[in-house]
Amino acid sequence: MSTELMRAAHYGDIGALYELIAFDLHALDYSDSLPVVHTPLHEAVAVGNTNFALEIMKLYPSLSKRLDPSGWCPFHVALLKNQIATVLRLLETEPDLVRLKGREGVTSLHLVVDESRLDGTKHNLLREFLAVSPLSITDTTNRGHTALHIAAYNGNIEALKVLLSFLQRSTYRNALYWEHKVLNWKDENGDTVLHVAVKKNDLEAVKLLLNCNIKVNARNLDSYTAVNYATENNNSEMLNVLNKAGAKDGNLIEEMKQLTLEAKPTLLDNVIRFVKGQKTDISSETRDALLVVAALVATASFQAVLSPPGGLRQADSSDNDSLPFSKVGKVVMKEWLFIIFLILNGTSFWVTIISIYLLLPSGFYGKLLALPLILFSITYLFCSTIISPSLVCAIVNFSFFIFCVALLSLGVVLVSNRSLLSYIKKLCPCCR
Structure with a gap:
């Protein structure tokens, strides 16, 4: 990668960019030829040089989806570096960047909620992501975690409230289906977001989830329901809330009938x-x-x-x-x-x-x-x-x-x- 090109990206020198291109028409081809590479676009967004980044995206749109050696695309880098103005401008140019997956299948929506709390800026950013790309809430990581799982793991009640409110109020196509699907989505261990909230002893999160269309008796791969984890944690208040919602011990729930290839359909x-x-x-x-x-x-x-x-x-x-x-x-x-x-x-x-x-x-x-x-x-x-x-x-x-x-x-x-x-x-x- 040309040192001059990376320097131009770091300082946001658009004039120098075009001088380098005039000198070598294939100056950006190297960045576009490798599946994983730190591009001038990564460098520009990391320091908040928005106009330079937009210029690069105009010349080589594919670079906006290129991952760096750390597994992040330029949009992720801008978000991780807290370059909010750059994030919003890139979002206007290419809304699909919200759903672009980086390392471990993480999207920008996952990164926003992957904190212990949601400040005012991130709160607005989360709402903007959901407005621009409603289906981004259905994206999962390689571990099967939705944005709800990640928010619950971090005890991020503000993010959980925004996500649940969005699911319940959305009117986009198949919104009711996705509300039910996302709320009851199971990760690699078979845990729903309710399992996670109970494991974390987060009573406020549990109460929020029980007010939604969630399956209170969903079992994970260990045949545990939320009640089992509340019992292990000796949390009587949590157990009382779950029991009022109709939750039961996983061992008391009738086993689901296993469908086999030999079974005749009615x-x-x-x-x-x-x-x-x-x-x-x-x-x-x-x-x-x-x-x-x-x-x-x-x-x-x-x-x-x-x-x-x-x-x-x-x-x-x-x-x-x-x-x-x-x-x-x-x-x-x-x-x-x-x-x-x-x-x-x-x-x-x-x-x-x-x-x-x-x-x-x-x-x-x-x-x-x-x-x-x-x-x-x-x-x-x-x-x-x-x-x-x-x-x-x-x-x-x-x-x-x-x-x-x-x-x-x-x-x-x-x-x-x-x-x-x-x-x-x-x-x-x-x-x-």
Whole structure:
């Protein structure tokens, strides 16, 4: 590495940088060719020469991810040297640096919380990291430690409060999933952050964690729960708090059933696997197209019931309205024709509705849209029953609805149950 180049980086001399590049166009190539090297960018950020560092990043963006012999990238070095202004400027230029891992898989978020307390500057920096890169809270070290584990190990209550508050208030994609995942993440020893807090006899941290969506009876590789460690520490106050939260001794918890390759999945397992597999195999573009077509077919089928062929009998009809089953508002067509119409139109409608439900994305919004689909289906059944010309047609209509639901359910069960499907294929030559 050129001594002149390192001197320019140390003093932040951008003019000297370009003079060296003009003299040797490959002046920075050496830094970019080695996987581990102390680069001019490391030197610049270590002393807070922000503008020089940004100039280097513009010329050689890859240097921002290069590790030095100590295992740190330039962003880590700036943070370790407490060059906060430089850290913030680099963060503006490249937000992904927050998740870049250094030695032992440590990220910048881990470095910020790896202290006994959080001062005002680091507090703001922690919030900035989480705002710029929300998923950085899911990153783990080589030992399986999350930022929560590290904060708990150091007794850093301020950092723990910020991290927990972020998890509980976040609205980014899959936030609820990641909240549950991170809170109950186990390190290399199988310890959750609750195990760590109890080991450290940190009652305040334990109380904070128990107010979150954390598994109080999670067991580590030694089959210990948090209660076991509280018992070993003879901390009666800790035990009382844990017992109130429903925590139990690891030896009293029923052993989880071990899943083996030989274990046969149940029929329900097969159905769920089949449905989820079909949803996974469909691309977003295909799903969108199918939803549009299905919505059009469902709308047309529903409209056909509201305006059936031949129309409905009007109030001025000559029929006697005093009959038990009034003809006013009923279809004009004959009963047998109406039954055929119901079967054809109903099949189209019910298959489409079920297809729409299966095509809906998983999660909260998918479940939310399931309610309108159910109400829409009930409305279709209600309308088709009301306009039926006779009680017989109404019963046939309702029976056909039950038949469609049963048939479609049976179809899913058969397709998802491989052994049963194979048996049917053996019995029926036409299915081979």
